[in-house]
Amino acid sequence: MPNPEEEAVEEAEIEETEVERKREVIEEEELKEERKFRERLLGLLKRTGKKAQDKIYGMRHGALWERGEPSGYAVFIILGLLVWLIQIFKYRFGTLPITDPWWYVLNAFVLLMCAVFSPAPYNTLGVIFFLEIVFKPWGLPYLQRTLITLLRTEPSKIVHMMIYLFTLPGFWPFWLLYGLRESRSRLAHITLNTYIIFIGVVFLFGVGELGYNLQMPRSPGVIYDPHTIFEGFHEMLNNIRMGFVGMWRGGTRWVIDTATGGLYEARVEEGEKEPLGITLEELMPANPLFYTDEEVIVWGTIHGRTLDKPVTVNLSCWVGQGENKVMGTIWPSNIVEIDVEDIKDFECRFEPGQLRAGNNIVFVGAEYPFTTMSYLKAYFMEETRLRSLRRENIDVFDYLEIEDREPRAVYTSGPVELSLATTKPLMGIFRDRDKNKFTPVLSMLVSGGWEGKLKEITDLTLSLPPQIETKSCYPEFEAAGKDSEGRNVYHLKQPITEELDQGRVFKCFMDITDPNALLGDFPVKVVYFRLTADYVYYVTSSISLTLYEPPEELEPVESEPSNSNGVDEP
Amino acid sequence: MRKPSFVDKQVWLVVACLIVMLTTSCQEGSNRDIDIDYDKIHSGTEGLVISVVEGAPPSEVLEEQEFQFIAKLENRGAADIKGGILKLILDEDYIEGEGDNTELVFDLGGKTVFNPKGDTQLFSFNLRAKQIKEEMSTLHDSEIILAACYRYHTEVRKDVCIDTDYFNINQGSKEKVCQVTSLNLGSQGAPVEVFMIEPKFTTEHSQVVPQFLIHIRNVGSGQVIKEDSLVDVCGSSELESEAWNTVYVTAKLGNQPMVCEPSEGGRGKLRLKEGEDFIKCRAQTPLTEGTPSYVTVLNINLTYGYTESISKMVRINRI
Numbered sequence: 001m002p003n004p005e006e007e008a009v010e011e012a013e014i015e016e017t018e019v020e021r022k023r024e025v026i027e028e029e030e031l032k033e034e035r036k037f038r039e040r041l042l043g044l045l046k047r048t049g050k051k052a053q054d055k056i057y058g059m060r061h062g063a064l065w066e067r068g069e070p071s072g073y074a075v076f077i078i079l080g081l082l083v084w085l086i087q088i089f090k091y092r093f094g095t096l097p098i099t100d101p102w103w104y105v106l107n108a109f110v111l112l113m114c115a116v117f118s119p120a121p122y123n124t125l126g127v128i129f130f131l132e133i134v135f136k137p138w139g140l141p142y143l144q145r146t147l148i149t150l151l152r153t154e155p156s157k158i159v160h161m162m163i164y165l166f167t168l169p170g171f172w173p174f175w176l177l178y179g180l181r182e183s184r185s186r187l188a189h190i191t192l193n194t195y196i197i198f199i200g201v202v203f204l205f206g207v208g209e210l211g212y213n214l215q216m217p218r219s220p221g222v223i224y225d226p227h228t229i230f231e232g233f234h235e236m237l238n239n240i241r242m243g244f245v246g247m248w249r250g251g252t253r254w255v256i257d258t259a260t261g262g263l264y265e266a267r268v269e270e271g272e273k274e275p276l277g278i279t280l281e282e283l284m285p286a287n288p289l290f291y292t293d294e295e296v297i298v299w300g301t302i303h304g305r306t307l308d309k310p311v312t313v314n315l316s317c318w319v320g321q322g323e324n325k326v327m328g329t330i331w332p333s334n335i336v337e338i339d340v341e342d343i344k345d346f347e348c349r350f351e352p353g354q355l356r357a358g359n360n361i362v363f364v365g366a367e368y369p370f371t372t373m374s375y376l377k378a379y380f381m382e383e384t385r386l387r388s389l390r391r392e393n394i395d396v397f398d399y400l401e402i403e404d405r406e407p408r409a410v411y412t413s414g415p416v417e418l419s420l421a422t423t424k425p426l427m428g429i430f431r432d433r434d435k436n437k438f439t440p441v442l443s444m445l446v447s448g449g450w451e452g453k454l455k456e457i458t459d460l461t462l463s464l465p466p467q468i469e470t471k472s473c474y475p476e477f478e479a480a481g482k483d484s485e486g487r488n489v490y491h492l493k494q495p496i497t498e499e500l501d502q503g504r505v506f507k508c509f510m511d512i513t514d515p516n517a518l519l520g521d522f523p524v525k526v527v528y529f530r531l532t533a534d535y536v537y538y539v540t541s542s543i544s545l546t547l548y549e550p551p552e553e554l555e556p557v558e559s560e561p562s563n564s565n566g567v568d569e570p
Numbered sequence: 571m572r573k574p575s576f577v578d579k580q581v582w583l584v585v586a587c588l589i590v591m592l593t594t595s596c597q598e599g600s601n602r603d604i605d606i607d608y609d610k611i612h613s614g615t616e617g618l619v620i621s622v623v624e625g626a627p628p629s630e631v632l633e634e635q636e637f638q639f640i641a642k643l644e645n646r647g648a649a650d651i652k653g654g655i656l657k658l659i660l661d662e663d664y665i666e667g668e669g670d671n672t673e674l675v676f677d678l679g680g681k682t683v684f685n686p687k688g689d690t691q692l693f694s695f696n697l698r699a700k701q702i703k704e705e706m707s708t709l710h711d712s713e714i715i716l717a718a719c720y721r722y723h724t725e726v727r728k729d730v731c732i733d734t735d736y737f738n739i740n741q742g743s744k745e746k747v748c749q750v751t752s753l754n755l756g757s758q759g760a761p762v763e764v765f766m767i768e769p770k771f772t773t774e775h776s777q778v779v780p781q782f783l784i785h786i787r788n789v790g791s792g793q794v795i796k797e798d799s800l801v802d803v804c805g806s807s808e809l810e811s812e813a814w815n816t817v818y819v820t821a822k823l824g825n826q827p828m829v830c831e832p833s834e835g836g837r838g839k840l841r842l843k844e845g846e847d848f849i850k851c852r853a854q855t856p857l858t859e860g861t862p863s864y865v866t867v868l869n870i871n872l873t874y875g876y877t878e879s880i881s882k883m884v885r886i887n888r889i
Contacts, residue, residue, distance in 0.1 A: 308705075373704050377661075385809040392814040393844065399793050400659070400715055401881040412707065431808065485703070519806045521673075523717060526661045530704065 277415040278304045278313055278338065278368050279451070280541035286347075291550040296350040298328075298362050298543060304338030306370075307412070311338045313368040317348035319360045326354050328362070338368075357549045363542045367455065373532045374411035376420035377404065380518060380525045383428035383435075396426055400524055415537045416454060417503075419445040420529055429515045439471060439510050444531055447503025452539035454500045460492040462508070463530040467518035473508040487530075608727070611681045612759040615789040617647035617722050618654070618678065620880045623692065627714060630885045631699045636668075639695040641716050641880070645678040645688040648759030652677050654720030657804040658695050661712040663703060664886055668696035673804075681759060699886045710886045717879040719804035721797050724760035724872040728753060728767060730823075733863035734778040736771040746863045761790025762817060764870055770850075777856035782828075784870055786817060787846035792878030794842055800875050815842040821851040822869040828853055837873070 286297035317328040409420040448454030477490040626640035658672040679689040731748035766785035796816040819838035830838025830851040
């Protein structure tokens with residue numbers, strides 16, 4: 001009879017064996033699963049690798065059109081050409097049948113399409129240009145205008161065309177050339193060759209045109225004077241500098257606009273059809289040819305348009321710069337008075353011998369004081385009312401049917417842009433004056449135009465509603481009492497002559513002295529801020545003249561008398 | 571006394587039936603007329619409609635020129651307006667009102683059976699263009715805004731089904747006269763409308779309480795304001811959020827007033843969010859379980875203020 005203890009041990013052993021067997025089975029199953037998973041993973045990796053390989057191959061070798069699928073690239077070229085043609089059309093006719101914003105939308109769309117349809121890696125460039133045009137919509141025209149400004153010596157239309165061509169992202173040559181060079185398609189190569197020939201021809205004409213414009217002395221007998229060549233290049237460099245200053249100003253303005261979300265955007269007042277200010281027009285030499293021993297005269301016309309007050313213009317003319325500067329004389333007078341609208345002719349004269357032979361660039365400058373006025377509409381509302389409307393998600397402008405939702409400063413036409421801005425078009429104020437700790441800020445921007453230079457801001461006159469005063473301003477303003485309407489008037493404490501190239505920003509924190517009177521009994525109150533800028537502006541114009549050494553006078557040859565038959569008499 | 575014969579009995583019966591028929595048919599006929607008119611009048615999403623009379627103000631005026639701003643006010647809704655406020659908001663630097671008269675109070679009757687288009691009235695403001703301040707400017711565009719604030723109400727009358735067996739537990743035991751369903755409503759001749767009524771029934775101590783979720787929205791072009799904030803909204807005083815989007819609701823189930831919550835001063839008070847919201851109204855008298863289903867009238871009355879604006883640009887030219 002088996003011992004119960006032995007039986008128990010035996011049972012335990014059987015049980016253990018069973019457990020061991022089960023564990024083995026589980027482990028085996030787990031191994032099987034793992035193997036299956038690994039196989040699946042490997043298969044997946046292989047398939048993916050094949051795809052990736054294909055893609056890399058396509059990227060390296062432009063597989064799209066090599067496999068006889070040129071559709072993507074063709075679309076890319078066609079769209080590029082389309083953009084280019086539109087650009088040329090714009091240049092040629094000065095305008096587009098569509099407005100500028102829509103033009104940029106179209107441009108951006110085309111570039112996006114280029115990016116979508118063109119094969120890798122060229123689509124990357126498409127994306128870059130697309131982003132550029134989307135995020136910097138005004139960058140391109142600035143660049144183009146600047147390049148044109150660089151060649152202010154009246155470059156030909158072909159040069160203009162070149163500039164447009166080379167600055168057009170949609171048809172950027174490097175992008176295109178690289179793409180074409182990489183391709184093995186015959187069509188691509190034909191396109192590439194045609195394009196290179198076209199660019200070459202345009203470039204040759206353009207260089208010839210540039211050479212002409214540099215006004216190199218070409219008259220026989222006149223040597224290439226290094227001075228005149230330098231002057232020519234100097235003028236070009238000066239133009240380049242001016243162009244970059246222009247771009248910088250434009251760029252600065254763009255930066256200001258971007259940084260402030262277009263806070264300083266302003267518009268010229270309607271009804272001002274022609275710009276106000278002074279322009280120098282039609283500089284031309286009195287003679288087609290000048291010799292160094294004769295008086296050099298350049299004719300000029302000054303065109304001025306002012307509103308009600310006459311403007312006194314101080315004219316000057318010169319050649320060269322620094323130590324080499326030679327001043328001419330303005331005739332009949334260097335002081336010209338322009339009243340309302342006037343055109344006056346003058347002469348710039350250089351005495352005989354004042355100018356050297358070779359190329360001389362005659363500059364004429366006109367300095368004049370001018371005034372520009374600007375005003376800005378703003379809305380005020382009781383603060384708790386404004387907050388309650390915001391809390392209820394009610395748009396104040398919608399609710400009150402206000403059309404002018406973002407009033408922009410309006411300034412009178414002139415050489416300077418004068419802009420005013422408040423942080424928000426609609427400002428909330430408490431009826432209790434003490435509660436108005438964060439008072440609105442009024443910002444003012446005076447920026448010079450492209451045509452000339454803002455030399456000095458002699459005064460700024462700020463006019464605020466009777467219930468608003470300035471708390472602090474930078475640069476400083478000083479109170480000048482009240483005007484006939486009871487408005488508070490402030491003047492700039494010191495004239496400003498420095499750092500005017502990029503425009504100057506002025507800021508004033510406002511103090512609402514009588515909120516109740518300001519708000520009145522209206523749900524919303526319209527107020528106006530007014531600013532008048534008095535400044536000195538300076539415009540220049542130039543013309544290139546070539547002076548020649550006077551021809552040497554031949555000594556008269558004394559001929560001996562001869563007889564009629566030619567035989568010397570004895 | 572002679573006992574009435576069988577024929578007499580029949581004659582009387584016929585006469586009685588005829589009387590009953592005539593009286594009920596007359597009643598039904600008159601009711602139908604009222605309903606037709608009620609629906610006609612209580613349709614549309616407009617209340618007060620403001621427009622500016624062509625040429626007043628003119629689009630261009632000269633400095634120092636006097637001109638009129640004439641507003642045409644039409645009450646195209648079903649409620650009367652009493653003590654409405656018209657406020658002219660001027661660009662005071664450039665335009666002034668004659669004698670500072672920039673505010674008017676008006677009454678305007680709504681649509682009725684006898685006046686199916688509602689009242690229309692013209693309101694005129696005498697204005698004068700000031701001198702252009704900017705000495706170098708030749709013109710100035712000035713905006714004139716006319717705001718109206720008025721009290722209004724919306725009336726809804728709808729048949730609803732009351733069914734204590736709303737879960738259909740006793741289905742088949744009795745034929746139900748109506749089915750409980752949500753009601754989608756059309757316009758009600760007011761800028762604020764009830765667009766849906768959702769019936770809900772709750773059981774408390776073996777008694778069924780009928781209640782309704784009343785969905786309300788602003789379908790007009792203006793803003794809903796609190797009925798007692800007219801002066802504040804059209805003025806410039808401080809305003810709390812409650813001044814906007816507040817609607818008071820009262821409801822009756824049959825002849826029994828309902829309790830609407832949240833409430834203020836015995837009326838349901840609703841704050842519209844993004845122009846709409848709902849309020850719950852419940853019957854004050856619960857019904858015992860097993861009460862057969864029946865149809866009754868639910869009357870809802872919304873009371874609120876409303877504000878609308880219109881603007882017109884006037885160009886002032888320098889002389």
